[in-house]
Amino acid sequence: MARIVSERFEYGRNFCNKLWNACRFAFMNLEGFSSGPVADGDLQVEDRWILSRLATTVREVTTMLDRYQFDQATRAVREFTWNEFCDWYLEMLKPRFRDEAARPVAQRCLVVVVDTLLRLLHPFAPFITEELWHKLNEVAPQRNVADAARAFGNSSSDAQSRNAPRVPLPTESVMVAPWPDLPANAIDAALEKRFERLQETIVAVRNVRSVYGISPGAPLKLFMRCAPDVAEQLKAVAGQFDFLSKTMLEAAGLDITPPTGCVSFSLGDADGYIPVGDLIDRVAEKARKEKEAEKLRGFIQSADKKLLNEGFMAKAPADVVDGIRATKAEQEAQLESIERIIRELS
Numbered sequence: 001m002a003r004i005v006s007e008r009f010e011y012g013r014n015f016c017n018k019l020w021n022a023c024r025f026a027f028m029n030l031e032g033f034s035s036g037p038v039a040d041g042d043l044q045v046e047d048r049w050i051l052s053r054l055a056t057t058v059r060e061v062t063t064m065l066d067r068y069q070f071d072q073a074t075r076a077v078r079e080f081t082w083n084e085f086c087d088w089y090l091e092m093l094k095p096r097f098r099d100e101a102a103r104p105v106a107q108r109c110l111v112v113v114v115d116t117l118l119r120l121l122h123p124f125a126p127f128i129t130e131e132l133w134h135k136l137n138e139v140a141p142q143r144n145v146a147d148a149a150r151a152f153g154n155s156s157s158d159a160q161s162r163n164a165p166r167v168p169l170p171t172e173s174v175m176v177a178p179w180p181d182l183p184a185n186a187i188d189a190a191l192e193k194r195f196e197r198l199q200e201t202i203v204a205v206r207n208v209r210s211v212y213g214i215s216p217g218a219p220l221k222l223f224m225r226c227a228p229d230v231a232e233q234l235k236a237v238a239g240q241f242d243f244l245s246k247t248m249l250e251a252a253g254l255d256i257t258p259p260t261g262c263v264s265f266s267l268g269d270a271d272g273y274i275p276v277g278d279l280i281d282r283v284a285e286k287a288r289k290e291k292e293a294e295k296l297r298g299f300i301q302s303a304d305k306k307l308l309n310e311g312f313m314a315k316a317p318a319d320v321v322d323g324i325r326a327t328k329a330e331q332e333a334q335l336e337s338i339e340r341i342i343r344e345l346s
Contacts (some may be wrong), residue, residue, distance in 0.1 A: 015078060016128050019121070022086040023132045026114050029097045030139040033107045045237060046092040047109045048188060049195045053084045054113055055186040061120060062179070074124050081117060088199065088244075089113070095243055111140045116180045126175075133174035194233040198240055204265040204272060205245045212263060212280045217246060223259060224252035226270035247274075258341075266337050268330060289342050296335040303328040 057080040064073035096106040114136060122129040171177045201224070209216060222241065224234055231252035238249040258264065259275040263285060266272075303324050306312050313321065 015082065016125060018082055018086055019125070020128060020132070022081075022090060023114060023135070025090060026110055027135055027139045029093070030107055030111065032103075033111065033140045034104065035111075035140070035142040036104075036108065038105055038108050042105045043109070044096070044105075045191070046089060046195075046240070047105070049191050050084060050089045050113055051109070051182075051186050052188040052192055053080060054116055055182040055184070056192070058116065058120060058180045058182050059184075059187070065123075077117075077120050077124065081121065085113065085117065088195075091244060092240060111136075111143055115140075115143060116182070118174055119177050119180050122174050122177075130174055133177075194236050197230065197233045198237040200267055201234065201270075201272065202241065202245045202247075204267060205241075205247050205274065208263055208265060208274055212276065212285075214276065214279055218279075220245075220247040220274050220276075221250045221259075222247050223250050223256050223262075223273040223275075224270055225254065225256040225258075225273070226252060228253065230270050264337075264341050266334055268333070271337050286342060289338050293335055293338045293342065296331050296338065299331050300328055300335065303331070 057076055060076045061073045064070070064076065093106050093110060096102040118129045118133050118136065122133075201222075205220065205222065208214070209218075209220075214220070224231065226234070231254075234249060234252045241247045241249045256273070258273045261277050261282070262273040262275045263280060264271055264273050306316075306324055307321070307328075
């Protein structure tokens with residue numbers, strides 16, 4: 001029990017350090033901040049995504065707290081803070097902070113996110129959020145409640161913001177600040193799905209660099225073989241690939257032919273190909289793929305034994321059987337992709 005409690009304190013400390021450093025970075029880039037509306041056309045795709053994710057998280061946390069599901073509420077706000085806000089959105093804002101024309105909109109969107117996030121986190125981390133609230137007051141003292149509605153850039157929110165009381169923020173303490181209440185029409189499930197696809201692909205590209213020792217600064221080209229709907233999701237956020245992974249999305253769709261001298265990765269419903277020329281050892285890559293294929297064959301064989309075992313099938317719950325079949329189908333698809341890559345490397 002003591003070890004479990006100690007690990008939880010360790011995780012909590014790491015989270016607070018992450019939050020502190022992220023907010024410190026945000027405050028450093030809020031120099032010259034001026035409060036004001038954000039036009040719909042000025043919002044970048046990453047702004048719409050983070051505001052959608054923020055609105056989704058506010059709704060989830062509020063619902064869970066109403067149900068006294070404190071652990072789930074904590075997990076939801078923690079994952080948003082660590083993953084979407086710290087690891088992705090702040091990274092996407094860096095080039096805009098260096099652009100004088102793009103900087104004001106980036107600052108205003110960032111203030112909305114940080115302000116809302118501190119309110120949302122306060123019940124779970126009261127001391128650090130109170131300290132960060134005071135620091136936010138110093139760099140953005142004139143923000144007001146109408147800015148949050150305007151930042152979503154839709155007509156209904158604009159109308160609401162015009163009628164909203166011009167209550168100056170910040171309050172002296174986050175303890176008396178209103179609980180976040182973001183408009184439901186800020187949530188864009190399709191956009192969130194596109195960014196989820198972007199994140200998965202960039203993580204895969206970064207893994208390729210790590211596995212093969214390719215420099216993070218070396219420019220790469222990416223070809224994705226995938227269904228048309230997946231291709232559209234990737235193309236819609238293609239502008240983020242270059243900055244986040246130094247990679248250009250060259251093409252995506254069902255008619256993609258793997259380029260000569262490429263390495264690959266699989267996301268289950270999409271295959272990625274990255275031409276690397278002489279940057280890697282093709283013989284070693286083929287051997288690695290053959291090991292992956294052999295491992296998958298073992299998993300598939302094990303699943304077949306269970307599905308052909310009459311005793312197991314008679315006793316196993318239906319959802320367990322369905323899970324085994326679904327996993328086997330995914331593994332067979334991965335094996336087919338790997339076997340094709342092996343042939344291409346031969």
